[in-house]
Amino acid sequence: MAHLISTTKPARRGARYSREEIEVISKHKSEYKDQTTRPLRADVLRNKILVDMFNYWDDKGTLPSDEVCCMELVKVSYWLDSEF
Secondary structure: OHHHOOOOOOOOOOOOOOHHHHHHHHOOHHHHHHOOOHHHHHHHHHHHHHHHHHHHHHHHOOOOOOHHHHHHHHHHHHHHHHHO
16 A cells, blocks of 8 residues: 555645646756846757657656647647747
8 A cells, every 4th residue: 555655746736736736846946047038048948948848758657648638738839939
């Protein structure tokens, strides 16, 4: 039964990401903050942070596989492209 007990800490109340996801994001925090313009920050976000998050979710098997969820992700991606 010990294998059923979670070894990770729960996320803070209201947090969008788990502690493990925050660790993945934190690797790029200083580089992101060092960028002085929105396009440079968007570049770090797209090419480093989001890539690492996708790879983390892919390794964990938490990527959505149904069509409706994938369409929502495409809408978010399109919105990000149009904003930056």
